[in-house]
Amino acid sequence: MKNQILQAYKQAPWRIQIQWIGLFLLAVVLIAAITGLYLNISAQAATSGRKIQYLESDIEDINNEIADLTTQLAEAQSTENMRARAEELGFKMIDPNNAVYLEIPGYDPNADLVLAPPRVNIIAESPIVKSSYKISLWEWFIDQIWQPTINSTGIEGGMLP
Amino acid sequence: MKMPFHGRYLSIVIICAILGGAIVVQMVRINYTIYAQQLIAKSEDYQGIEKVIYPSRGNIYDRSGHILATNQVGYELGIDLKFVADPESIAFSVASIIDDMDYVNVYELANTEKRDVENRYFVLSSYVSKEKIDELARLKENYAERRQEQKSSKPSLSGLVWYPMQQRTYPEGTLAANILGFYNYFSRETAQGVYGIEESYNRLLTGKPESVFMPNDPYLVEALPDTQPGASLVLTIDRDIQSMIEKTLADAIEWSDAEGGTIIVADPKTGEILGMASTPYFNPNEYWKYEETFPGITPYNRAIGTTYEPGSVFKVITMAAGLDSGVVEPSSTYNDASGVYWVANSWPIYNWDGGAWGEQDMTGCMQHSLNVCLAHIAIDLLHEDLFYQYVQAFGFGKSTGIDLASEANYPLRLPTSNQWVEIDLATNSFGQGIAVTPIQMVTAISAVANDGLMMTPHVVRSVIDRGQQYDVTPQVINSPISAETARTLTQMLTVALEEEASDALVEGYSIAGKTGTGEIPTEFGYTSELTNTSFVGWGPSDDPQFLVYVWLEKPSISKWGSVVAAPVFRDVVEQLVVLMRIPPDNIRLGTANE
Numbered sequence: 001m002k003n004q005i006l007q008a009y010k011q012a013p014w015r016i017q018i019q020w021i022g023l024f025l026l027a028v029v030l031i032a033a034i035t036g037l038y039l040n041i042s043a044q045a046a047t048s049g050r051k052i053q054y055l056e057s058d059i060e061d062i063n064n065e066i067a068d069l070t071t072q073l074a075e076a077q078s079t080e081n082m083r084a085r086a087e088e089l090g091f092k093m094i095d096p097n098n099a100v101y102l103e104i105p106g107y108d109p110n111a112d113l114v115l116a117p118p119r120v121n122i123i124a125e126s127p128i129v130k131s132s133y134k135i136s137l138w139e140w141f142i143d144q145i146w147q148p149t150i151n152s153t154g155i156e157g158g159m160l161p
Numbered sequence: 162m163k164m165p166f167h168g169r170y171l172s173i174v175i176i177c178a179i180l181g182g183a184i185v186v187q188m189v190r191i192n193y194t195i196y197a198q199q200l201i202a203k204s205e206d207y208q209g210i211e212k213v214i215y216p217s218r219g220n221i222y223d224r225s226g227h228i229l230a231t232n233q234v235g236y237e238l239g240i241d242l243k244f245v246a247d248p249e250s251i252a253f254s255v256a257s258i259i260d261d262m263d264y265v266n267v268y269e270l271a272n273t274e275k276r277d278v279e280n281r282y283f284v285l286s287s288y289v290s291k292e293k294i295d296e297l298a299r300l301k302e303n304y305a306e307r308r309q310e311q312k313s314s315k316p317s318l319s320g321l322v323w324y325p326m327q328q329r330t331y332p333e334g335t336l337a338a339n340i341l342g343f344y345n346y347f348s349r350e351t352a353q354g355v356y357g358i359e360e361s362y363n364r365l366l367t368g369k370p371e372s373v374f375m376p377n378d379p380y381l382v383e384a385l386p387d388t389q390p391g392a393s394l395v396l397t398i399d400r401d402i403q404s405m406i407e408k409t410l411a412d413a414i415e416w417s418d419a420e421g422g423t424i425i426v427a428d429p430k431t432g433e434i435l436g437m438a439s440t441p442y443f444n445p446n447e448y449w450k451y452e453e454t455f456p457g458i459t460p461y462n463r464a465i466g467t468t469y470e471p472g473s474v475f476k477v478i479t480m481a482a483g484l485d486s487g488v489v490e491p492s493s494t495y496n497d498a499s500g501v502y503w504v505a506n507s508w509p510i511y512n513w514d515g516g517a518w519g520e521q522d523m524t525g526c527m528q529h530s531l532n533v534c535l536a537h538i539a540i541d542l543l544h545e546d547l548f549y550q551y552v553q554a555f556g557f558g559k560s561t562g563i564d565l566a567s568e569a570n571y572p573l574r575l576p577t578s579n580q581w582v583e584i585d586l587a588t589n590s591f592g593q594g595i596a597v598t599p600i601q602m603v604t605a606i607s608a609v610a611n612d613g614l615m616m617t618p619h620v621v622r623s624v625i626d627r628g629q630q631y632d633v634t635p636q637v638i639n640s641p642i643s644a645e646t647a648r649t650l651t652q653m654l655t656v657a658l659e660e661e662a663s664d665a666l667v668e669g670y671s672i673a674g675k676t677g678t679g680e681i682p683t684e685f686g687y688t689s690e691l692t693n694t695s696f697v698g699w700g701p702s703d704d705p706q707f708l709v710y711v712w713l714e715k716p717s718i719s720k721w722g723s724v725v726a727a728p729v730f731r732d733v734v735e736q737l738v739v740l741m742r743i744p745p746d747n748i749r750l751g752t753a754n755e
Contacts, residue, residue: 060325061325078332078334079333080333096669099744101742112622113226113395115393115630117630118629119630
């Protein structure tokens, strides 16, 4: 009788097998999902890496092209070329005795050349991209633990606005 | 009770365990054998390359923003032995397309046995033009198509590689080359500016190269560091003035049959050099021909690199000292009765023509350039101490500090020196026995043209670094004479020039100036008939805006500065006033209709 009662509460063997198979499949699915996610991120990282390489190459090409075009422009505007072009157009050097001088208010022929803004005092350079956009969640977490003072000010590495 | 197929399962487990164990053993073995280091080194070859990023060298502009020096693309052509499959084709194509390339040499390089990683790359040419590289690229593509059609491994230019890099270029050619210097870019590691601006501002122009590791693994790729280009410079040089004086100097040398020459145009109020021409002319785009243009000890820039005895232009300094110290006034007179002045009753000093000019005031002394008069002022009135005090105050005996490389300086022989003798005081007073550079003369005499203030000569007006422009502030070196003395002397030299009816006079403009004829010493004394002829002048006299110095070395047409250098000065000033937009005096002073 006692044996019969125990028998009534025991799982059927096929049920246990199904549970194990289910657990195993769940683990497989989880591993597959994580692997898939990892592969996806890796693929994106690799693609981005290659894009960076191509963009760096493009930047170099563009800089070289700019340098070449600047040189071509400078050569086209060189003293010799400009003089030749002026002569072709019928201009000639003025005879100082025949020069006519006009006073033009506000015109300063010797005004300083300005190719860039004047010097200003720079107090400190702040990074354009916040470090929170360049680090992983884990790195941010470690930062939070080791650099509580800096983070509490919200200057560096803060995730919250 | 044994499970069915127990033996088979056991066999599989044992085989797997043995395989796993073997893998572990092999991994350990690889890490601890003598080949481990070699394998690690080999693997580094595939990890990426260490690359030095050279920032663009800064541009050089003239004062109006015209480019005098910039960069263009050139290519480094090399052979990467790792990928060479057909040395014959490489040697043939390179030798036929690139000048100065020899088939045998290229073949030997391309056919070298594949070496270790560090020795597998050879540079064939440091800078190849884009056109030549395009030809090689087309040939490479043609060979690839032919290989595909023929299904063979040849012909192939695989292993022939090229990398773009920037090379220095000077769009104006020879213009201002003596000021700019050049950049010897063939070897990037050792490249540097040589002479002129390129040398003196080399560090600023170069920027800071950065070494970065570029991994092949795309996961490790990061954006390259943002290297700042070298600083750009805006010069005080006016391209049109520079072009004009270079042409005028070339014409003057041809006309006078001089050995060489220099013309400097400066703004005496600021010390800015507006133009500086010096022979021989040189194209810095072909800097490797330097030895051909400057054989032996030929200076790169005579204006700053050559010392010579200036002759009578130095009388301006002596007269300035006399006036400023109060030992003479413009109306003071000197009676040149015999045309000779005896120094310590031993050494006679004669005038340039050997004649006696009678009683002369100080303007007359300068107008007729009387050696005896100036020797009298230096010896009898100033005496050695005061004379040399003024000479030193005018900056002679030391460099001017101009921001160009290779400035020369000849030490001043002072009375404290054992080599100094009394006649030196007399000869120094009219510019003999003293060696100066043209830029020293310009700097010193600019004090007379600038109310007694002597400005540091300079050629850089602004520096553009990291997007910001820094303007150079003119610096006062010294104030050797008072403003009153400077104006008085300018007035005296204006009158002297007009009364002499000098060839240096420019119609409509009041000019102050002085000629110079310097004898050239030989090992036997002043025995040569050849001279250094010069002229220094500034104007307009009431408000000097330019100072022009002309020096022609050993002209054949005449030995006198008044005949050779004065007309060249006039030619320069006639064009200069137009380029600088300086109207004639009557218009500028509003007296045209009076």
